[in-house]
Amino acid sequence: MTAPAIAAPAARPGLRLSPFEIFVVALVAFLLAIALFGPLVAPDSVYRSDIANSLMPPSFDHWFGTDDQGRDVFWRLIVGAQTTLLSAFLVVTLYSLIGVTIATVAAAGPRWLDETLMRITDIGLALPGMIVALGFAAAMGPSLQSAVIAMAITGWPITARMLRGIMRQTMEAQFVAGAQVLGVSKWRLMTKHVLPNSLDVLIVKWAGDVGTTVLVLASLSFIGVGAQPPSAEWGATIASARGFVSTAWWTVVAPGAAVAITSIAFGLLGDIIQVRRDPSLRGN
Amino acid sequence: MLLKIDRICKSYAAFPNPPTRVLHEVSLSINHGEALGLVGESGSGKSTIAKCLLALTKPEEGSITYDGIDVIHAKGEDLRRFRREVQMVFQDPYGSLNPRMTAEELIGEGLLVHKLENGAQARRTRVAEMMEMVGLNPDDMDRYPRSFSGGQRQRIAIARALVIRPRILVCDEPVAALDVSVQAQVINLLQDMQRKLNLAIVFVAHDLAVVRHLCENIVVLHKGVVVERGTREEIFGNPQNAYTQALLAAVPVPDPAIGRARRAQRLAQTTN
Amino acid sequence: MQIVHPMPAMPEPTPKYAPLVTTSGLTVDMPLGRDGNSVRIVDNIDFSIGVGERVALVGESGSGKSLTARALMRLDRLARLSGRIDFDGQDLLKLSEREMTRYRGSAIAMVFQDPMSFLDPLMTIGDQVAETLRIRGVGKAEARKRALAVLDELGVDRAAERLDAYPHEFSGGMRQRVVLAMALVGEPRLLIADEPTTALDVRVQDQVLDLLDDVSARRGLAVLFITHDLGVVAGFAERVMVMYSGRIVEDGEVEQVFAHPRHPYTRGLIKAVPRIDQDLHKLYAIPGAPPPPLARPSGCPFHPRCSESFDRCVSELPAVLNVGGERVACHLHDPLRV
Numbered sequence: 001m002t003a004p005a006i007a008a009p010a011a012r013p014g015l016r017l018s019p020f021e022i023f024v025v026a027l028v029a030f031l032l033a034i035a036l037f038g039p040l041v042a043p044d045s046v047y048r049s050d051i052a053n054s055l056m057p058p059s060f061d062h063w064f065g066t067d068d069q070g071r072d073v074f075w076r077l078i079v080g081a082q083t084t085l086l087s088a089f090l091v092v093t094l095y096s097l098i099g100v101t102i103a104t105v106a107a108a109g110p111r112w113l114d115e116t117l118m119r120i121t122d123i124g125l126a127l128p129g130m131i132v133a134l135g136f137a138a139a140m141g142p143s144l145q146s147a148v149i150a151m152a153i154t155g156w157p158i159t160a161r162m163l164r165g166i167m168r169q170t171m172e173a174q175f176v177a178g179a180q181v182l183g184v185s186k187w188r189l190m191t192k193h194v195l196p197n198s199l200d201v202l203i204v205k206w207a208g209d210v211g212t213t214v215l216v217l218a219s220l221s222f223i224g225v226g227a228q229p230p231s232a233e234w235g236a237t238i239a240s241a242r243g244f245v246s247t248a249w250w251t252v253v254a255p256g257a258a259v260a261i262t263s264i265a266f267g268l269l270g271d272i273i274q275v276r277r278d279p280s281l282r283g284n
Numbered sequence: 285m286l287l288k289i290d291r292i293c294k295s296y297a298a299f300p301n302p303p304t305r306v307l308h309e310v311s312l313s314i315n316h317g318e319a320l321g322l323v324g325e326s327g328s329g330k331s332t333i334a335k336c337l338l339a340l341t342k343p344e345e346g347s348i349t350y351d352g353i354d355v356i357h358a359k360g361e362d363l364r365r366f367r368r369e370v371q372m373v374f375q376d377p378y379g380s381l382n383p384r385m386t387a388e389e390l391i392g393e394g395l396l397v398h399k400l401e402n403g404a405q406a407r408r409t410r411v412a413e414m415m416e417m418v419g420l421n422p423d424d425m426d427r428y429p430r431s432f433s434g435g436q437r438q439r440i441a442i443a444r445a446l447v448i449r450p451r452i453l454v455c456d457e458p459v460a461a462l463d464v465s466v467q468a469q470v471i472n473l474l475q476d477m478q479r480k481l482n483l484a485i486v487f488v489a490h491d492l493a494v495v496r497h498l499c500e501n502i503v504v505l506h507k508g509v510v511v512e513r514g515t516r517e518e519i520f521g522n523p524q525n526a527y528t529q530a531l532l533a534a535v536p537v538p539d540p541a542i543g544r545a546r547r548a549q550r551l552a553q554t555t556n
Numbered sequence: 557m558q559i560v561h562p563m564p565a566m567p568e569p570t571p572k573y574a575p576l577v578t579t580s581g582l583t584v585d586m587p588l589g590r591d592g593n594s595v596r597i598v599d600n601i602d603f604s605i606g607v608g609e610r611v612a613l614v615g616e617s618g619s620g621k622s623l624t625a626r627a628l629m630r631l632d633r634l635a636r637l638s639g640r641i642d643f644d645g646q647d648l649l650k651l652s653e654r655e656m657t658r659y660r661g662s663a664i665a666m667v668f669q670d671p672m673s674f675l676d677p678l679m680t681i682g683d684q685v686a687e688t689l690r691i692r693g694v695g696k697a698e699a700r701k702r703a704l705a706v707l708d709e710l711g712v713d714r715a716a717e718r719l720d721a722y723p724h725e726f727s728g729g730m731r732q733r734v735v736l737a738m739a740l741v742g743e744p745r746l747l748i749a750d751e752p753t754t755a756l757d758v759r760v761q762d763q764v765l766d767l768l769d770d771v772s773a774r775r776g777l778a779v780l781f782i783t784h785d786l787g788v789v790a791g792f793a794e795r796v797m798v799m800y801s802g803r804i805v806e807d808g809e810v811e812q813v814f815a816h817p818r819h820p821y822t823r824g825l826i827k828a829v830p831r832i833d834q835d836l837h838k839l840y841a842i843p844g845a846p847p848p849p850l851a852r853p854s855g856c857p858f859h860p861r862c863s864e865s866f867d868r869c870v871s872e873l874p875a876v877l878n879v880g881g882e883r884v885a886c887h888l889h890d891p892l893r894v
Contacts, residue, residue: 174380181338182394182444183367196384325757433845434617463616464784468828468841475838490757493787497830497839520832534758536787537833538826540810543791550766 024268031262035085038078046075046232055248065250067241069230073254080232080255085262087148087233088213092206094152099159100195106160107167108190118164124157129216137225144233147217147226155209159202166198173197204274211266218259234259286484287337287370287452288313292346294332294508306332307343307508314452314484321499322488323531328505330488334456337486338372339363350452368398371445375457377437381429387440388425391415394448414443417480418473435466439473446477453477456488471497492535496520504528565878566602570795570809573606576778577628577746581639584623586632588850594636595849597623599802602876605746608776610769612783612793612810614825618846619799621782625748628780629664630656644745661688665739669751671731675723681707682719685737692742706737710767729760733767740771746778753788765792786829790814798822801847801857803873808882818884820862856887864888 017025050070058065064073106117133150140146170176171194179193214234220226221235222242229240234255241251289312295303307329314320322330335341336348339355348355350370353362371394374380381390391414392407394400401407412422418439429437438458445453455474459467475498478485489495495502502519504512504527512525523529537543569575584598598620605611615621626632628641630648641648643663648656668674676684685706686699694702700719707715710733723731732752739747749768753761769792772779781793789796789810796813798806798821806819817823827840844861847853853860859869866887874885 174374174376175382177338177340178372178374178380178441178444179382179393180340181367181370181372182448183364183397184393185397188397192385193382197382325759435845463846464786464825465616465828465842466845468830468839469843471830472839472841491830492758493830493832496832497836530759532832534762535832536758536761536785536791537831538786538790538814538829539831539833540790540814542833543787547766547769547791550762 021272027265028269034078034081038081042075042079046071046079058250064254067251076232077258080234083233084214087217088210091148091151091213092209095155096159098156102160103163104190106164121157121160127154129154133220133225142225144227147220163202167194170194170198204270208267208270211263215263285313286316287350290347292343294343305508310510312503317482317484319485319499321495321502323492323495324505329508330505331456334454334488337454368448369451371450371453373441373445373455373458375460377434380441381437383429386426386428391443391447398448414447418443434462438470452484454486565876565883567604569604569606569609573609575604576607578604578642583638584627585636587634597802597849601804603797605778608778610772610779610794612781612789612796614789615799616846618848620802621799625750625782629660662742663744664746665744666748667735667739667752669754671735674735677723680720681734685741688738688742702741706741710737728756732764748780750782801852805885818879819886820864821858
């Protein structure tokens, strides 16, 4: 069989982003910027109570109004972004590292090790994150830390399973056989040849995961087993504003919208990366 | 004798059917600097032999000996030496190179793995030399496989295999996926390299004309069994086995007169 | 004294055939990226295929041979075609999409390289062969009868019993026959075969080619055979057209072209193929590689690789000239060359 009849341009299609893609990337960048620099620019008043001014509706002075402690809702969101997003990143990083390690060992090792690890992964898959979080909260006392640990412990199985499958497939590729014949060590084979060519799909997943993790962490905080008030974490903020839904809607809607927008933005980012990788998926 | 294969057998499980026999009592040997062709159609087992030769898979029975090393059970220093001295070039120029490594990293990897040069700079120099030897521009060494054409990628694959100066090069259909004009370039290159480096070559292919061009000795395979072996002159000039004869009669020749004559002959045979 | 006029030569089929398909100035542009840019893959070609004639279209990567064939059936929706494709008096490029579908399958049919990817693994072969007729409104029983007849004609043993078998139960060669049956059941006048034997072993390849030869002779079916394998061309075709970088560079009867190739590219190709019927010699390798369509050289696209090029070749695209009964696009053959 001859080489492709149309010698298409070897490089990927031009890196010109559509307006939609630019919007999503800008939004994510904006959220990350807030997470990193928010607390630096927020006024001190965010940390102090001012009961006299509590539950004020949105105004020129307070764009999203004030909460039950009189703190500016807008700036609290900005400050809370750091906790929320960094926790989400931490969770995803932790379970990814665990998942990648287990997948690599399973794919590289002997059959029996692979089987054992996959059975353990299956058990792990059966454990729902939120229930485990409740368990940890009961054991350690509810806190953001217990929620993060619980999510990290229950998040790795999916990564491990997906990645191990992909790695097994990549290992069938001719260039892997070529490296084996060259005498490349198992370690180098996995880290330099197999893993880099298997992570593509996972990067898409991880981008979206940051978004869903923000949502789950917020939910945990909302039911009281994650970050506790007076943390500015968005879920905790919603929890402490729960009683004021009908009287001061802005205290609930603002953080709620922040959670929603963030998780959607990261999800869309994942989609964009996926479409760019594989243009045949366009239109989904 | 450099490499000897003695009566190897291999089957693939096909549960619940009985296992499919891929190789049956195949024996062959290769001497220093010899070019041996393994020909057969699809399903003949020739690619499986290549994989066994490279210790990518193990036969169930029989033995493979390379320069005193028992290849099937090789470990440690023996295995390392084997891996340094027996290399491969495979068919698919698009799948045989790690897309995430530059040409320099790919070609230089063998030097790194076998600690054949002192330091990155020395490796780069060797890589540049090798690239020139195979007809590539050393200035391109920091580019990725996707920037190269099919023929150039095969050259990279050849450079990668030969930079560590192996004694045997196993090629499995190395030119089948290339354009005709580029095939000739790569065939000539392999011939040159063989002579310059006194390399033994095992050339696995279905294209008999290419095999005849490169190999002085030929083994013909059919459904996992060696049906005939001999020198180039013997096989092409005086084939003994009916299968070999049928195979030769079917090789397309770029000469209309021969093509027509053959068709007439085939027609006459079927009407009889 | 014969005066040779350096005017573009008109395409004609081999004299004994009446023309069936004739293209003039056929050009295929494929879109590139979002902004309406396109790249020219097939550049202004003229050729003609006669009724019942067997023509081979030879080329390497980037030659445009596959797209040319597909253009005859207007298969690529995204492709922008211009020029004229005259099929028995009708310009195919002027037809609406609906009118064109009537031609596909019944006037012109196509078979591809890999029969397995063309066959639906979940449909019986009888149904698949009959489908071409069913979508044209032919009744179930009638379609099945004709499917059986075609499979028989193509040498599928015990076709009646195997009508209800599935593709995976057949060997490669048999599947290619099934695919051929699907193409022929609609009684087309032109069959386009795009590398149909490339994936097959040589003995099976022979069988399929013999079959095509037989069918073509019996039905008066014209065959346009696309391939890169010169050996296959020599064995099967009456006429051969050589394409390079979107242009037809040589077009003539097979015996002539192989015995006295006139274009340096054709000469190079023929010399580059190892042969079992000749003494061993170093293979001639055309230096360089076929250019990608986006980086087509100026003037004659072959000039960077041509050992006989001169200054005119760099700046001027050669016209297709009539040279001794063949059509050749090369300045070397222009009697008025400077």
